[in-house]
Amino acid sequence: xxxxxxxxxxxxxxxxxxxxxxxxxxxLNGRMEECLVAFIAVEKKDDEENPQSxxxxxxxxxxxxxxxxxVNNIVVYPYAHLxxxxxxxxxxxxxxxxxxxxxxxxxxxxxxxxxxxYKAFKxxxxxxxxxxxxREIYPDDEKVEDKEKIPSKFYLVKENGELIxxxxxxxxxxxxxxxxxxxxxxxxxxxxxxxxxxxxxxxKEKDFCDYEPSSDPGHFRWYPKGKLIxxxxxxxxxxxxxxxxxxxxxTPVMYDLSVKxxxxxxxxxxxxxxxxxxxxxxxxxxxxxxxxxxxxxxxxYLLPKYLPLRLYELSTYSFRYEQRGELIGLxxxxxxxxxxxxxxxxxxxQALEEFENQFWMCLKTGEDxxxxxxxxxxxxxxxxxxxxxxxMNLISKYINKYKKYVILEILPKxxxxxxxxxxxxxxxxxxxxxxxxxxxxxxxxxxxxxxxxKDSYPILLHCSPTGSLERALCGILESEGKRKDKLPTLxxxxxxxxxxxxxxxxxxxNYAIKIAExxxxxxIRVDVDDSEARVGKKIRTAGKEWIPxxxxxxxxxxxxxxxxxxxxxxxxxxxxxxxxxxTEELIKEIKEKTKDYPFKPLPYPMFVSKQPKFH
RNA sequence: GCCUCGGUGGCUCAGCCUGGUAGAGCGCCUGCUUGGUAAGCAGGAGGUCGCGGGUUCAAACCCCGCCCGAGGCUCCA
Numbered sequence: 001x002x003x004x005x006x007x008x009x010x011x012x013x014x015x016x017x018x019x020x021x022x023x024x025x026x027x028l029n030g031r032m033e034e035c036l037v038a039f040i041a042v043e044k045k046d047d048e049e050n051p052q053s054x055x056x057x058x059x060x061x062x063x064x065x066x067x068x069x070x071v072n073n074i075v076v077y078p079y080a081h082l083x084x085x086x087x088x089x090x091x092x093x094x095x096x097x098x099x100x101x102x103x104x105x106x107x108x109x110x111x112x113x114x115x116x117x118y119k120a121f122k123x124x125x126x127x128x129x130x131x132x133x134x135r136e137i138y139p140d141d142e143k144v145e146d147k148e149k150i151p152s153k154f155y156l157v158k159e160n161g162e163l164i165x166x167x168x169x170x171x172x173x174x175x176x177x178x179x180x181x182x183x184x185x186x187x188x189x190x191x192x193x194x195x196x197x198x199x200x201x202x203x204k205e206k207d208f209c210d211y212e213p214s215s216d217p218g219h220f221r222w223y224p225k226g227k228l229i230x231x232x233x234x235x236x237x238x239x240x241x242x243x244x245x246x247x248x249x250x251t252p253v254m255y256d257l258s259v260k261x262x263x264x265x266x267x268x269x270x271x272x273x274x275x276x277x278x279x280x281x282x283x284x285x286x287x288x289x290x291x292x293x294x295x296x297x298x299x300x301y302l303l304p305k306y307l308p309l310r311l312y313e314l315s316t317y318s319f320r321y322e323q324r325g326e327l328i329g330l331x332x333x334x335x336x337x338x339x340x341x342x343x344x345x346x347x348x349x350q351a352l353e354e355f356e357n358q359f360w361m362c363l364k365t366g367e368d369x370x371x372x373x374x375x376x377x378x379x380x381x382x383x384x385x386x387x388x389x390x391x392m393n394l395i396s397k398y399i400n401k402y403k404k405y406v407i408l409e410i411l412p413k414x415x416x417x418x419x420x421x422x423x424x425x426x427x428x429x430x431x432x433x434x435x436x437x438x439x440x441x442x443x444x445x446x447x448x449x450x451x452x453x454k455d456s457y458p459i460l461l462h463c464s465p466t467g468s469l470e471r472a473l474c475g476i477l478e479s480e481g482k483r484k485d486k487l488p489t490l491x492x493x494x495x496x497x498x499x500x501x502x503x504x505x506x507x508x509x510n511y512a513i514k515i516a517e518x519x520x521x522x523x524i525r526v527d528v529d530d531s532e533a534r535v536g537k538k539i540r541t542a543g544k545e546w547i548p549x550x551x552x553x554x555x556x557x558x559x560x561x562x563x564x565x566x567x568x569x570x571x572x573x574x575x576x577x578x579x580x581x582x583t584e585e586l587i588k589e590i591k592e593k594t595k596d597y598p599f600k601p602l603p604y605p606m607f608v609s610k611q612p613k614f615h
Numbered sequence: 616g617c618c619u620c621g622g623u624g625g626c627u628c629a630g631c632c633u634g635g636u637a638g639a640g641c642g643c644c645u646g647c648u649u650g651g652u653a654a655g656c657a658g659g660a661g662g663u664c665g666c667g668g669g670u671u672c673a674a675a676c677c678c679c680g681c682c683c684g685a686g687g688c689u690c691c692a
Contacts, residue, residue: 194620196685205626213665213683269692271616287692323616323690332691416692435691462692505649532653540653554651566652576652613642615625 001095001520002082005065007131007438009124011037011075012200015117021089022116032111035195036071037123038062039079040099042092044147051091055098057137062099063106069130070483076100076112077121089116091308138189152378154186155408159399161392161406176404178427182374183407185433198481200329200431206475206545207614218327220470223614224603225496230337232494233469234314235598236368237339244361246341248313251292251602253317257282261449262291268417274319285319286513289340290462292448297344302453308354309344318468331434337469343461344451351459352387355420355439356394358463362424362437363402364468368597370491371479374426374433391420417444418462426475429482434475436467464586489546489568493597497604498590499526500542504535504554512553515563515583516606522587525602531609539566539576549586 014029040058066074076099079410080086087095093115100112113119125131156174164173166183168335174180176343184191203209212219222230223420242248253260258281266273266284274285293311302309317335326332343358345351366373375398377391384391395406396401421440425433439461446457466472480488493496499519503512512528519526529538535552542550557563562580570577581589604611 190687192687194686198683211684217683247685272691290692320691324685325616325618325688326690328685418692440692502652504651507649532649534649535651537654538652543653550652552652556651564652568626573653578652 001043001058001137003039003058003061003135003137004079004082005062005133005135006037006039006123007069007071007126007128008035008037009033009126011035011077011111011121011123012555013077013119013121014111015114015119017118019116019118023093023114025114027112027114028117030108030111030113032073032075034071035073035075035111036062036066036069037077038074038099039077039082040096041078041080041082042085042087042095044087054099054137055095055102058095058099058135059102059106059135061135062103065107065130065133066108068214072107073109074103074111076103076110078115079115086230091203102142106209109224119132144177150369150412152412153410154183154402155410156183157392157395157399157406157408159396159405161396163227166407174405176374178372178374179405179407181427181431182376182425182433186376186407186409191431193430193432195430197331197432197474197478199328199477201333202477203330203473204615216334216479217324218322218332220330220333220335226473227501228496228600228603229473229490229494230469232600233466233472234316234337234339235600236241237365237466237469238312238314239598240361241310241312241339241341242363244310245308246310246343248312249293249296250313251296251589252286252291253319255281255291255575257284261294264448265290265294265445272321272323274321286315287320288318288338288462289313289315290342290445293340293342294445294451297342297451298449302344302451304453305532306349307344307346307453309457310341312339312341314338315340328471330477331428333468333470339464339466339469341461341465343463344446344460345459346453348459351441351461352390354461355422355441358439358461359394359398359422362422362439362463362465363398365437365472366424366426368491369466369472369476369494371426371475373437374404374407375403376409376423376425377420378409379420380411382413417442421445424467426479428475429602434471434478436471436475437465438467439463473483487543487546487568487571487573491597492548492590493594493599495546495548496525497527497545497547497602498524498587499548499549499551500529500545500608501526501551501553502529502538502542504537504552506530508553508555508558511558512551515551515553518583519587519590520602520606522591523599523601524587524590527604527608527611528600543568547563549590551586602604 010031062074076096078096090228096112096115100110103110154166156166157163168189171180171184171187171189174183198459201357203226206225207223208229209220209222238248257263257266269287273287276283293313296311315338318338319335322332322334327334343354345354363373375610379391390402399405418440421438423435424437425435428434440463442460445460451458476490501512501516503509509530516526516528531538539550548568549565553563563583563586565579565581565586566576567579
């Protein structure tokens with residue numbers, strides 16, 4: 001709705017002649033003194049969407065101004081010429097009448113000029129700063145969406161391929177607690193939580209990373225240990241996708257909104273982006289690596305034999321201007337690092353084959369990060385019906401391999417760029433899903449970005465095998481933080497300090513250093529606790545740092561040339577698991593456990609007494 | 616973005632209601648202790664009480680605005 005508001009000494013009108021849409025009325029002329037005149041055009045979107053909300057907002061605006069100006073007389077004047085996109089006359093009349101009625105109820109003197117007549121009018125505008133104002137009023141979109149939204153259906157899929165529709169009442173048929181949490185979340189069943197997720201405490205306590213109050217909310221600072229973990233994860237995903245056949249690229253973080261496909265793709269995601277003007281350009285910060293990779297593909301001369309063609313980029317960073325109240329620790333940020341692979345597929349058959357491979361790749365990351373994944377497939381109904389056999393076959397392979405059921409969402413019609421996707425989630429310490437790895441079948445973007453293989457538009461797959469690195473870490477920490485069966489720990493290859501050597505007294509410090517150096521030469525992250533504390537205290541400190549191997553050396557070890565190693569994985573808080581082994585055996589064990597994973601050296605001084613605290 | 620709660624030495628928190636010299640534990644430093652698997656003993660240093668304004672003779676405390684965090688709502692390509 002468009003509205004022009006005039007504070008006037010008087011307004012006078014006279015209806016002269018009917019149009020086709022004229023309302024029947026006796027009030028064909030009128031005059032009001034000391035009044036606020038509201039010229040109003042009701043628009044198509046008001047009509048289609050939510051007329052009642054427009055009425056309420058318009059009345060609110062008028063009253064606000066009337067209050068300011070201290071006037072009690074209001075003229076409601078239909079004025080079609082304010083808009084080129086008018087609503088139907090029927091709705092317009094209803095809206096105008098409603099506005100008149102509401103204002104009357106609120107004790108204003110209201111004069112409404114007749115709708116659909118050619119009218120003569122005289123107006124005397126007061127001419128002070130507030131005397132001429134225009135307002136544009138948008139309908140609330142909440143109710144609109146409700147109207148448009150046909151809800152999805154959710155199913156539990158078991159090994160025999162049976163689909164059991166799940167809803168609020170039968171949710172307990174899902175026995176797996178984690179999968180049930182995921183289903184509950186999807187169905188909008190919420191258990192109220194008043195606590196914060198445990199990873200927030202852990203990241204600070206362990207000197208991984210922290211909030212940066214002098215940036216925008218949701219942008220973090222990373223300390224050496226957290227930086228190490230992120231770098232290791234980055235290298236891990238790089239190796240994973242490159243050995244799978246992806247070609248790494250790097251593309252800009254910001255894009256020009258005057259480029260049509262960029263603008264279209266960006267506009268789909270509405271408010272949740274950083275946009276800014278620089279010079280005479282309007283720019284946006286990328287919220288995923290799609291933009292740059294699509295532009296590369298658009299400019300390539302693509303032959304069918306190149307396909308499936310996979311480009312990979314670690315988007316450091318992707319930016320999303322999430323709502324302020326929605327930012328939570330590492331779970332939702334405004335700047336995050338997203339491994340993002342896009343695969344061009346010749347046709348749907350090839351796309352399905354790729355989808356399956358990429359799905360298995362996503363699941364493998366759960367094993368490497370030592371987290372438990374829960375799977376939800378989402379398909380648009382038509383697509384599901386057409387490829388049902390293929391889908392059910394994939395699901396049954398998954399169930400056989402991982403011994404877990406899956407959730408299946410069927411969407412009545414396509415509303416995003418994808419026709420099918422899989423989301424893979426870790427359940428956090430409060431029973432809420434952290435959705436992370438994903439594969440999506442995109443049938444829209446190739447056309448939008450004019451990516452052509454010969455003369456046809458290929459299918460595009462989006463895949464992030466771990467999801468954002470920050471969220472991956474979040475998932476690991478939440479999983480460990482909620483552990484009851486044993487001590488929380490990071491996977492060995494991700495542990496910032498893998499081994500700590502503790503001399504029983506400073507007599508043995510040189511021996512401890514010798515051991516540490518030997519480990520370090522073998523690419524093991526090791527430090528030496530040279531502090532003045534007693535052994536018990538040093539063990540406790542090492543335990544609080546989640547160090548996987550603690551080597552205590554004293555007289556016995558020197559004499560027998562053997563190490564006493566406390567292995568965290570096999571210990572509990574009360575019972576430390578200790579094992580005697582030679583230095584070579586320890587090295588061998590660690591090398592064995594980390595052999596398929598990236599390595600980076602200890603980013604800290606080797607002596608504990610020299611290691612700074614970051615908080 | 617909205618609603619609720621919170622922000623006090625490096626960390627965890629008490630004090631605020633009822634205004635009057637800012638507290639504890641851990642950590643840190645120093646000394647004693649030279650030690651054997653999750654907190655040895657003693658002493659000491661360390662605080663713009665988130666920021667800005669207001670009320671008051673006097674503000675960590677009362678009032679207003681803002682910033683930051685958590686929970687809830689809404690959102691989540």
